[in-house]
Amino acid sequence: xxxxxxxxxxxxxxxxxxxxxxxxxxxxxxxxxxxxxxxxxxxxxxxxxxxxxxxxxxxxxxxxxxxxxxxxxxxxxxxxxxxxxxxxxxxxxxxxxxxxxxxxxxxxxxxxxxxxxxxxxxxxxxxxxxxxxxxxxxxxxxxxxxxxxxxxxxxxxxxxxxxxxxxxxxxxxxxxxxxxxxxxxxxxxxxxxxxxxxxxxxxxxxxxxxxxxxxxxxxxxxxxxxxxxxxxxxxxxxxxxxxxxxxxxxxxxxxxxxxxxxxxxxxxxxxxxxxxxxxxxxxxxxxxxxxxxxxxxxxxxxxxxxxxxxxxxxxxxxxxxxxxxxxx
Amino acid sequence: xxxxxxxxxxxxxxxxxxxxxxxxxxxxxxxxxxxxxxxxxxxxxxxxxxxxxxxxxxxxxxxxxxxxxxxxxxxxxxxxxxxxxxxxxxxxxxxxxxxxxxxxxxxxxxxxxxxxxxxxxxxxxxxxxxxxxxxxxxxxxxxxxxxxxxxxxxxxxxxxxxxxxxxxxxxxxxxxxxxxxxxxxxxxxxxxxxxxxxxxxxxxxxxxxxxxxxxxxxxxxxxxxxxxxxxxxxxxxxxxxxxxxxxxxxxxxxxxxxxxxxxxxxxxxxxxxxxxxxxxxxxxxxxxxxxxxxxxxxxxxxxxxxxxxxxxxxxxxxxxxxxxxxxx
Numbered sequence: 001x002x003x004x005x006x007x008x009x010x011x012x013x014x015x016x017x018x019x020x021x022x023x024x025x026x027x028x029x030x031x032x033x034x035x036x037x038x039x040x041x042x043x044x045x046x047x048x049x050x051x052x053x054x055x056x057x058x059x060x061x062x063x064x065x066x067x068x069x070x071x072x073x074x075x076x077x078x079x080x081x082x083x084x085x086x087x088x089x090x091x092x093x094x095x096x097x098x099x100x101x102x103x104x105x106x107x108x109x110x111x112x113x114x115x116x117x118x119x120x121x122x123x124x125x126x127x128x129x130x131x132x133x134x135x136x137x138x139x140x141x142x143x144x145x146x147x148x149x150x151x152x153x154x155x156x157x158x159x160x161x162x163x164x165x166x167x168x169x170x171x172x173x174x175x176x177x178x179x180x181x182x183x184x185x186x187x188x189x190x191x192x193x194x195x196x197x198x199x200x201x202x203x204x205x206x207x208x209x210x211x212x213x214x215x216x217x218x219x220x221x222x223x224x225x226x227x228x229x230x231x232x233x234x235x236x237x238x239x240x241x242x243x244x245x246x247x248x249x250x251x252x253x254x255x256x257x258x259x260x261x262x263x264x265x266x267x268x269x270x271x272x273x274x275x276x277x278x279x280x281x282x283x284x285x286x287x288x289x290x291x292x293x294x295x296x297x298x299x300x301x302x303x304x305x306x307x308x309x310x311x312x313x314x315x316x317x318x319x320x321x322x323x324x325x326x327x328x
Numbered sequence: 329x330x331x332x333x334x335x336x337x338x339x340x341x342x343x344x345x346x347x348x349x350x351x352x353x354x355x356x357x358x359x360x361x362x363x364x365x366x367x368x369x370x371x372x373x374x375x376x377x378x379x380x381x382x383x384x385x386x387x388x389x390x391x392x393x394x395x396x397x398x399x400x401x402x403x404x405x406x407x408x409x410x411x412x413x414x415x416x417x418x419x420x421x422x423x424x425x426x427x428x429x430x431x432x433x434x435x436x437x438x439x440x441x442x443x444x445x446x447x448x449x450x451x452x453x454x455x456x457x458x459x460x461x462x463x464x465x466x467x468x469x470x471x472x473x474x475x476x477x478x479x480x481x482x483x484x485x486x487x488x489x490x491x492x493x494x495x496x497x498x499x500x501x502x503x504x505x506x507x508x509x510x511x512x513x514x515x516x517x518x519x520x521x522x523x524x525x526x527x528x529x530x531x532x533x534x535x536x537x538x539x540x541x542x543x544x545x546x547x548x549x550x551x552x553x554x555x556x557x558x559x560x561x562x563x564x565x566x567x568x569x570x571x572x573x574x575x576x577x578x579x580x581x582x583x584x585x586x587x588x589x590x591x592x593x594x595x596x597x598x599x600x601x602x603x604x605x606x607x608x609x610x611x612x613x614x615x616x617x618x619x620x621x622x623x624x625x626x627x628x629x630x631x632x633x634x635x636x637x638x639x640x641x642x643x644x645x646x647x648x649x650x651x652x653x654x655x656x
Contacts, residue, residue, distance in 0.1 A: 007429060009455050016436035017419070020443060020450035024416050027451040035418070035452040037469075040366050045373075047451065049418040049467060053458045088352055090363070090377040091345070092420075092465045101335060108344035115348060122348035123355040123375065124363040127337050130381045132460015137420045139377060139467040141365075 031233045032151040033217070034082040036144075044149050046084035046142040050075045054096075054133040059177060059197070064103050065110025066197055067136070072114050073199040075140035077218040077272040080206025083150040084142025086118045091125035094135040118203055148210035155215040155234035155277030161301035162213075162286060164202050164274040166248040167223050169195035171268020172261065183257040188250035195248075199272035205293035206274060212285045213278050219271040226275050227301070228309040234277070237306030242266065242313045246298040266311065277303055359561045360479040361545070362410040364472075372477050374412035374470040378402045382424075382461040387505060387525070392431050393438025394525055395464070400442050401527040403468035405546040405600040408534025411478040412470025414446045419453035422463040446531055476538035483543040483562035483605030489629035490541075490614060492530050492602040494576040495551050497523035499596020500589065511585040516578035523576075527600035533621035534602060540613045541606050547599040554603050555629070556637040562605070565634030570594065570641045574626040594639065605631055 007015065013030050021027035026036040039045040052071050054060040062070075076086055091111075095104070115121055120140070144150075173196025175181050176189040184192075201218070209216060215234055217226045224240065231238040242262065247255065255261045276297075278286050283299075290297040311318050335343065341358050349355035354364040367373040380399050382388040390398075404414055419439075423432070443449060448468070472478075501524025503509050504517040512520075529546070537544060543562055545554045552568065559566040570590065575583065583589045604625075606614050611627075618625040639646050 012429075012432060012455060016432055017450060017453070017455075020436060020439055021452070022449075024449040024451045027416075027449075030450075030452060033452075035416070037416070037451070038368050040368060047418060049420050049453050049465075051420040051422055051454045051456050051465065053422060053456055053460070055459060056456065088355075088363070088365070090375060090467055092377050092379040094379055094381060094463055101340075104340060104344055108348060111348055121350075121352040121355075122345060122358075123352050123365070124349070124358060124361075125345070125377050126379045126465070127340060127345075128379050128381055128384065130460055130463060131383060132381070132458055132463065135422055135458060135460065135463055137377075137379065137454070137465040139418055 028151055028153065031153055033078040034149065036149045039143055042146055043143045044146055046079055046082040046144055046149055047139060048075050048078040049137060049139040051135060051137040053135050060133065062197060064106035065113070068107045068110030069114050069198055071136040071138050072111065073201045073272065074220065075138045076118055076203055077199060077201035077220065079140055079142035080202045081150065081216045081218040081274055082142065082144065083148060083206055083210040084144040085207045086120035086203055087141045087143045088121050088123040089138050089140040091122060092137040093127045094130040095127070096134050097129055097131060099129070144207070144210060150210055150213060150216045152215050152217050152230045152233035155230050155236055155303045156279065157236055157303055157305045159214055159277040159279050159303045160299050161227055161238060161240060161303065162276045162278050162297050162299050163219070163223070163246065164205055164295050164297050166246045166251065167219065167271055167273060168251045168265030168268065169248050170270030170272070171264040172251055172254050173197070174270065175264065181254055184250060184253055188253060191248065191250045196270055199270070201272050202274050202295060205289060205295045208289035208293060209276065212282050212289055213276040215277040217275050219273045219275055220269050222267045222269045223275065224266050224309050224311065230275065230277055231303060231309060234303065236303045237308050237310070238301060238303050239310040239312060240301035242311050242318060244298060244300045246296065356479055356481065359481060361406040362477065364477045367471055370474055371471045372474055374407055374410040374472055374477055375467065376403050376406040377465060377467040379463065379465040381463050388461065390525060392434035393441070396435045396438030397442050397526055399464040399466050400439065401529045401600065402548065403466045404446055404531055405527060405529035405548065407468055407470035408530045409478065409544045409546040409602055410470065410472065411476060411534055411538040412472040413535045414448035414531055415469045415471045416449050416451040417466050417468040419450060420465040421455045422458040423455070424462050425457055425459060427457070472538060478538055478541060478544045480543050480545050480558045480561035483558050483564055483631045484607065485564055485631055485633045487542055487605040487607050487631045488627050489555055489566060489568060489631065490604045490606050490625050490627050491547070491551070491574065492533055492623050492625050494574045494579060495547065495599055495601060496579045496593030496596065497576050498598030498600070499592040500579055500582050501525070502598065503592065509582055512578060512581055516581060519576065519578045524598055527598065529600050530602050530623060533617060533623045536617035536621060537604065540610050540617055541604040543605040545603050547601045547603055548597050550595045550597045551603065552594050552637050552639065558603065558605055559631060559637060562631065564631045565636050565638070566629060566631050567638040567640060568629040570639050570646060572626060572628045574624065
């Protein structure tokens with residue numbers, strides 16, 4: 001029997017939830033991941049909620065400390081994309097009925113380590129038991145200078161597309177964790193798997209970028225999807241030159257052995273790098289910020305008038321799935 | 329096989345999560361439900377997260393609009409207990425894989441109605457699909473005058489215990505919804521069931537009480553449990569005169585037919601009334617606030633030096649389960 005077509009997450013949000021946010025300007029029509037509100041005379045609060053479910057967003061058998069880190073870091077990555085420095089967070093933990101105290105202890109230890117690493121502190125939350133899988137919701141608060149928060153909506157035609165770090169490791173890491181990619185060395189697979197299991201949000205670089213970038217997102221849904229979100233929110237088109245997309249040695253080896261994996265690299269998610277819209281005149285400021293943060297950055301394309309996402313290779317348009325990895 | 333004894337929610341929080349909140353003063357050591365942080369020169373933000381799971385915290389077959397209202401109102405009840413006026417909220421919706429668009433539409437309609445009723449606006453969130461039951465997490469933000477937020481920790485020996493509305497309807501309403509309480513009329517059962525399914529958070533009364541009460545909580549875990557939380561956080565004992573606890577006519581009929589139900593009335597949760605510590609000299613200010621809010625209030629006991637929760641009837645100590653309804 002055919003299943004009735006259902007709307008996707010973005011359509012669901014636009015249709016049913018964006019109208020509920022109409023009367024709060026800092027919600028930006030739910031077009032960006034973050035909400036913005038005044039914190040004090042000098043600063044704004046940036047707020048982001050993410051839910052991760054065992055078996056959907058992370059591997060249920062992963063170590064509790066790494067699950068804790070992933071839950072926190074996927075939010076911190078959004079705060080970084082908003083230009084914000086981590087501040088405090090609320091934690092909701094829905095534990096499966098088989099929960100054990102040792103698991104909670106290790107989970108809390110993982111949170112403690114990341115609190116020190118990222119300078120963030122727990123400020124409240126809720127703990128419940130569920131008949132379903134482990135489900136973690138974190139609402140993270142960051143701080144940014146008053147009015148300096150970065151959204152997806154400010155890109156201008158002619159701005160360049162830049163990304164931090166390397167792209168595709170997250171999606172390939174999930175494959176590696178599932179036992180795929182036998183063509184790689186064990187070391188390469190381990191590298192990719194760690195990139196999937198333990199995101200490295202760009203919390204140093206992001207807060208250096210207000211005034212430098214015109215729009216920013218983190219690469220969580222997939223490079224083309226997230227670049228496309230910036231283009232949509234900014235009412236522009238975007239083109240990405242595939243040959244310029246920075247790959248790790250492991251990812252390069254994987255796509256060399258199987259070029260079909262380009263779809264995973266460009267369309268998969270979970271990289272938690274930053275994708276930025278940068279005016280040409282700000283290129284040097286961007287490079288200075290990246291040096292200061294010790295993060296590699298790469299120019300991979302350009303925003304232009306129009307709509308949609310195009311991918312080129314050696315300047316020619318190639319097929320590429322814009323759609324990101326859909327957890328939903 | 330005997331199941332290993334496990335710690336309860338409060339012990340779990342004290343042992344593993346309170347240490348994570350040590351460096352943020354506004355978390356109050358996680359002893360209160362709310363977190364407090366500066367919003368602007370004149371006001372503080374009050375933040376509260378609650379998660380509700382189908383089949384655990386609400387009946388899975390309930391109407392989507394009522395589920396939406398319950399998810400929001402359990403948070404608003406905590407904000408009211410903090411003395412705060414509703415402001416904005418983040419919503420995380422983990423939908424079971426069988427979700428239907430019509431359900432989401434009705435859920436959003438319920439949120440819209442409550443947004444108008446309580447003056448709160450959606451500001452962001454997340455939507456995911458789960459193999460488990462419907463799980464809703466709301467992080468609600470309220471506002472209160474700078475430094476005026478009310479916690480559980482300020483009660484003084486000699487303060488009176490006051491409650492709003494009537495107590496026990498929530499726990500009896502759950503029984504009624506499950507087909508129990510045949511001794512009641514259909515109308516009485518319907519009244520109690522509605523009290524369970526659709527909390528009425530005291531969002532008008534709560535914000536009138538900073539400067540009047542010394543400590544406050546909402547009755548979500550159960551009257552004795554929540555009065556006990558205030559006593560613990562304030563390092564005091566509390567005694568409650570059972571005969572003074574205000575009951576609705578339906579609840580009065582239920583306990584008259586079966587005095588064993590006093591355990592549900594005093595120990596059950598989900599009333600979402602306010603329990604307050606009030607100095608005798610502020611009694612008139614309290615009564616003026618209650619009149620202004622149009623809410624009945626009743627004095628039911630007193631805080632004193634010492635520890636623990638005592639229940640009296642005609643002045644004699646009676647057995648009563650302090651432990652609230654444990655969802656956990």
